[in-house]
Amino acid sequence: MKNAVGREIPDALLTDGREVYQGKQYMDGKYIQKASPRTRRCEKPVDSKVVASLVDALKQCGAKDGMTFSFHHHLRDGDYVVNQVMAAAIEELGLCDLTIAATSLGSAHDPIADYIEQGKVIGIQTSGIRGRMGEVVSAGKLKTPAIIRSHGGRPRAIEAGEVHIDIAFVAAPTSDCMGNCRGIGGKSNCGSLGYAMMDAKYADHVVVVTDCLVDFPNMPASVEAIDVDAVVVVDSIGNPKKIASAAARISQNPRDLMMAENVAKVIASTPYFKDGFSFQTGVGGPSLAANLFLEQYMDERNIKMGWAIGGICGPLVELLKKGKVGKVMDVQDFDLDGVNSINQTPGHYEMSASQYANPANKGAFVNSLDFVVLAALEIDTGFNVNVLTGSDGVLRGAPGGHPDTAAGSKCCIIVTPLTRGRMATVCEHVVTVTTPGDCVDVLVTDYGIAVNPLRPDLIACLDEAGIPHVSIESLKEKAYALVGRPDDLEWEDQVVAILEARDGTILDVVRKIKPVTL
Amino acid sequence: MEILKPAMAGTLESSDAQVTVEPGTQGIQLTLSSSVMNQYGRQIRATILETLERLEVKNANVTVVDKGALDCTLKARVECAVFRSADCSQQNIPWGGVIV
Numbered sequence: 346m347k348n349a350v351g352r353e354i355p356d357a358l359l360t361d362g363r364e365v366y367q368g369k370q371y372m373d374g375k376y377i378q379k380a381s382p383r384t385r386r387c388e389k390p391v392d393s394k395v396v397a398s399l400v401d402a403l404k405q406c407g408a409k410d411g412m413t414f415s416f417h418h419h420l421r422d423g424d425y426v427v428n429q430v431m432a433a434a435i436e437e438l439g440l441c442d443l444t445i446a447a448t449s450l451g452s453a454h455d456p457i458a459d460y461i462e463q464g465k466v467i468g469i470q471t472s473g474i475r476g477r478m479g480e481v482v483s484a485g486k487l488k489t490p491a492i493i494r495s496h497g498g499r500p501r502a503i504e505a506g507e508v509h510i511d512i513a514f515v516a517a518p519t520s521d522c523m524g525n526c527r528g529i530g531g532k533s534n535c536g537s538l539g540y541a542m543m544d545a546k547y548a549d550h551v552v553v554v555t556d557c558l559v560d561f562p563n564m565p566a567s568v569e570a571i572d573v574d575a576v577v578v579v580d581s582i583g584n585p586k587k588i589a590s591a592a593a594r595i596s597q598n599p600r601d602l603m604m605a606e607n608v609a610k611v612i613a614s615t616p617y618f619k620d621g622f623s624f625q626t627g628v629g630g631p632s633l634a635a636n637l638f639l640e641q642y643m644d645e646r647n648i649k650m651g652w653a654i655g656g657i658c659g660p661l662v663e664l665l666k667k668g669k670v671g672k673v674m675d676v677q678d679f680d681l682d683g684v685n686s687i688n689q690t691p692g693h694y695e696m697s698a699s700q701y702a703n704p705a706n707k708g709a710f711v712n713s714l715d716f717v718v719l720a721a722l723e724i725d726t727g728f729n730v731n732v733l734t735g736s737d738g739v740l741r742g743a744p745g746g747h748p749d750t751a752a753g754s755k756c757c758i759i760v761t762p763l764t765r766g767r768m769a770t771v772c773e774h775v776v777t778v779t780t781p782g783d784c785v786d787v788l789v790t791d792y793g794i795a796v797n798p799l800r801p802d803l804i805a806c807l808d809e810a811g812i813p814h815v816s817i818e819s820l821k822e823k824a825y826a827l828v829g830r831p832d833d834l835e836w837e838d839q840v841v842a843i844l845e846a847r848d849g850t851i852l853d854v855v856r857k858i859k860p861v862t863l
Numbered sequence: 864m865e866i867l868k869p870a871m872a873g874t875l876e877s878s879d880a881q882v883t884v885e886p887g888t889q890g891i892q893l894t895l896s897s898s899v900m901n902q903y904g905r906q907i908r909a910t911i912l913e914t915l916e917r918l919e920v921k922n923a924n925v926t927v928v929d930k931g932a933l934d935c936t937l938k939a940r941v942e943c944a945v946f947r948s949a950d951c952s953q954q955n956i957p958w959g960g961v962i963v
Contacts, residue, residue: 737898767878768902858901860901861901863895
């Protein structure tokens with residue numbers, strides 16, 4: 346069945362009331378029955394929940410074949426915990442048919458690809474999938490199709506009982522002996538633990554994995570001891586160098602800076618750019634640099650940012666310290682400036698993934714967002730964005746908060762170079778739709794700006810400010826003139842990944858790629 | 864042109880291609896790998912073969928490792944490798960002639 350973004354969804358996937366994507370806000374006003382968490386009572390007082398090893402913790406939680414383990418990705422590419430836990434479960438306990446439900450996965454988790462090939466891991470639910478894992482899943486080696494969700498779609502699915510977590514693993518930079526966790530104070534600090542909060546509340550069992558045991562009580566706790574079954578102390582939960590970079594540097598690349606300046610110009614031309622406005626930006630080159638130019642416009646007009654959300658990094662903390670933004674709500678930190686500021690700088694707070702982006706609660710922060718500035722791997726002439734699959738059809742990205750912020754914000758700006766190497770970023774049809782075009786408002790490239798025709802109000806704003814813009818079709822033609830028109834990718838029938846829209850409908854599927862051989 | 868000795872042009876940097884030509888006797892034997900094979904493999908092959916034809920290379924073993932090079936880059940690398948193999952890449956390059 347074809348969905349609202351023109352993608353053919355196999356009928357075989359439309360079971361148990363699952364629908365195809367119908368357009369944004371389709372689920373608004375509908376009721377959902379929340380799953381009630383099942384949990385083990387720990388009524389008898391204990392002195393400590395620390396157990397000797399991951400194996401002991403797994404045994405204590407009744408780990409068995411077929412279970413779903415959850416993880417969060419605050420340790421980013423420095424994470425050791427996913428691999429440690431899966432090795433303990435598969436190699437030491439001999440478990441199989443396991444499903445990994447993670448908030449995101451990266452190239453740090455390449456060893457999991459082996460477990461997929463061996464058939465020990467049969468399900469993957471995640472936002473990001475990259476590296477070797479992306480390759481083996483794209484090659485059709487995972488037993489069941491991977492399920493890809495946005496950061497808001499995941500807490501929605503957990504609440505709705507579509508994901509049942511048997512054991513949640515919390516990678517905690519610090520924990521006390523009872524399981525009160527924080528993202529700071531240890532040797533592998535990551536700052537916010539926002540993505541882990543939902544898992545801890547809904548999982549049958551919660552295991553805290555830490556490399557820094559601190560005195561009880563470890564307060565204020567991001568994940569609380571009342572939800573924790575066991576605490577395991579390991580040598581190291583991650584590589585601090587890869588968890589948080591020293592500082593997210595603002596790009597010096599003139600192309601990035603030119604695009605960033607144009608992003609700020611577009612923002613300043615809209616009626617939403619007024620005192621108290623709200624903002625989120627990614628940490629990609631041009632997105633991050635937009636902060637710099639935006640500050641100039643804020644100074645010029647003598648206005649301040651009300652609040653900012655998202656993955657947080659240094660430049661935003663800087664604005665907070667200068668008093669140019671009122672509050673910063675933080676679901677994840679990208680650099681040490683962010684890590685060291687959370688709950689320290691007045692106005693810098695931690696938030697959960699549900700508070701951040703869940704479309705099924707009564708008002709996640711994204712819903713109040715004025716502007717979001719985002720990147721794209723591809724954007725097509727229908728303004729549909731792909732941030733999941735490479736132009737060669739292989740899984741190597743993550744929707745992250747992209748679809749959530751795009752849908753919630755009043756003005757969603759995509760900033761991307763027109764081409765990357767021989768890849769046309771602006772194209773006829775994106776490989777995979779991860780963010781539907783009806784949520785995307787403005788495209789800024791190094792060859793020109795295009796505004797979604799669905800937003801005549803924004804077109805008028807740009808015209809009034811004298812900002813030149815062109816049709817997205819002309820940008821696509823320009824791109825193809827530079828790099829040549831690519832051949833259509835060829836696919837097998839087998840679906841290797843299901844891409845859920847944030848509301849739980851099916852937005853797109855990724856099929857097994859048929860590689861071109863000459 | 865005749866391929867007299869093995870020669871190479873280009874690099875393995877992103878957006879470049881490394882072209883190796885070697886003497887051969889059985890027409891053009893092309894081995895191509897590319898980081899953009901699924902989208903551009905056929906076009907890359909066509910560009911290489913057209914360039915060799917324009918240079919009147921009839922027999923050669925050609926290996927191309929493409930890292931997403933544009934057509935103009937591919938052509939230039941093939942031309943350079945062929946001229947190097949014939950020891951005529953130092954002077955009197957027919958600019959505006961066979962090298963367009």
